[in-house]
Amino acid sequence: MQHDKILILDFGSQVTQLIARRVREAQVYCEIHPNDVSEDFIRAFNPRGIILSGSHASTYEDHQLRAPQQVWDLGVPVLGICYGMQTMAVQLGGSVEWSDHREFGYAEVRAHGHTKLLDGVEDFRTAEGHGMLKVWMSHGDKVTTLPPGFKLMASTPSCPIAGMADEARGYYAVQFHPEVTHTLQGHAMLDRFVRGICGCKGDWIMGDYIEEAVARIREQVGDEEVILGLSGGVDSSVAAALIHRAIGDQLTCVFVDHGLLRLNEGRMVMEMFAGRLHAKVVHVEAAEQFMGHLQGVTDPEQKRKIIGREFVEVFKAEAAKLKAADASAKGAKWLAQGTIYPDVVESGGTQTKKATIKSHHNVGGLPEQLGLKLLEPLRELFKDEVRELGVALGLPHDMVYRHPFPGPGLGVRILGEVKAEFAALLQRADHIFIEELRKTVDEATGKTWYDLTSQAFTVFLPVKSVGVMGDGRTYDYVVALRAVQTSDFMTADWAELPYSLLKRVSSRIINEVRGINRVTYDVSSKPPATIEWE
């Protein structure tokens, strides 16, 4: 199926991904590519419209950072946002200047004249009858001369040209950021642009996408065998359900129990996938192997490396077994992964060198060592689209809306040396915390505290403290509860859980988990802390 497509050219803004999110919410397919893609690429992409993102750069300092000429030759509508507006102005004959008045944050913008983009889109009206918009601004430079053919579309007192349009050519530009949620009508504007102005149909719907994805997987894979690392997390579960829908028993899922999973996780995953979906799942009991190699190791990075290495070992062994068991000696030719669009965007192009805070581990990097081709059916989707797809595939809501769980599991939630007895205590304490979060409804929003937090878990501290229970002295371990709210996991705030909830969790853990006599709550944000403790 051919979808109508929007091309987003990225000039390096921090919020380019959000443009794509908003366009997808308007049910229009779009992709983000670097601003300097080749003209052939643009022609082949065949967009119905193009959006130019913001940037940290200035047009009068960086003379190379421009939209390719093809953008203006293609004859499709173009929307410039912030730097995208400034480069549009400069490239089409207007001008941009440095301004001593920087605007950062909330602003009120007045709409001028009638344009297809802003007509009827407003937050309030002034006494004089001007339509006003509440927006988010982040700029120092501004357009000072309109390019020929353009008219004024919006202004603020300090930025007289805050929006401009050449409607005959379908060119629109705004100095503010419609992609961030602080711009209240931003969603409406982007929807207007992609559907109303570019004429995209709005055919990007997850329920319909299943059929298309299934056909594509069948075509790619043919009659070959696929293996997939199944973690019970959202991405790998949805990938498994989708691939299973496409090729049935040609898919073998490998679920590795390293002894560091959540309570009852192994049973839950097997019931779901083997029991309900009738997918082939190999349940690898590898607790001894992982625990054996972790014995005596206390350094967090070393623990992560060992766990990553053992994942690879298990996979190699399972792939070899599969090959040996296959009478036709074909064996698995494909490794499926739950890679999603943010993974693709974050690992592509414009990344700067960053310090290693911790080495995240999953089974990425496997294909080279295994000699398998890579199957990544979710690589075009954002997390919430993956979730919608999961629901459309019939996975239960609770599974699809789970908090993420790191590959190394409880291995990075037991500080210092990992021991089976610590894991057993932690599993039970964590289970109580999650159960109470799921049960407790916030009156103001009507949502459970599980849904109001992005990630919540319990950390085991290998220190003992003194307590008193039933008139006797206890000398037992301490756990910390952690609950955070975040949209991207790059920064996070600790969640302001109700005291009554914390009280119930604490008293249940201390009463029900013998071996723990003290519960604390982690009140650190990221940064400077990280979400996990190791």
Ligand SMILES: Nc1ncnc2c1ncn2[C@@H]1O[C@H](COP(=O)(O)OP(=O)(O)OP(=O)(O)O)[C@@H](O)[C@H]1O
């Ligand atoms: N216990 C495991 N057994 C098999 N594969 C695993 C296991 N843990 C992690 N993986 C693999 O590592 C990948 C990356 O893990 P990651 O936690 O980023 O994603 P996820 O578990 O699929 O989803 P979520 O982000 O919701 O936890 C998984 O998709 C899965 O293929």
Ligand SMILES: O=c1[nH]c(=O)c2[nH+]cn([C@@H]3O[C@H](COP(=O)(O)O)[C@@H](O)[C@H]3O)c2[nH]1
């Ligand atoms: O698949 C994963 N493998 C890992 O090794 C790993 N380490 C951290 N995380 C998750 O990443 C997010 C950010 O965590 P940090 O603030 O602790 O770095 C949080 O959601 C963490 O749970 C991992 N996920």
Ligand SMILES: NC(=O)CC[C@H](N)C(=O)O
């Ligand atoms: N966010 C942006 O795109 C800013 C563009 C430009 N550097 C300015 O400050 O005006």
Ligand SMILES: [Mg+2]
């Ligand atoms: Mg996971």
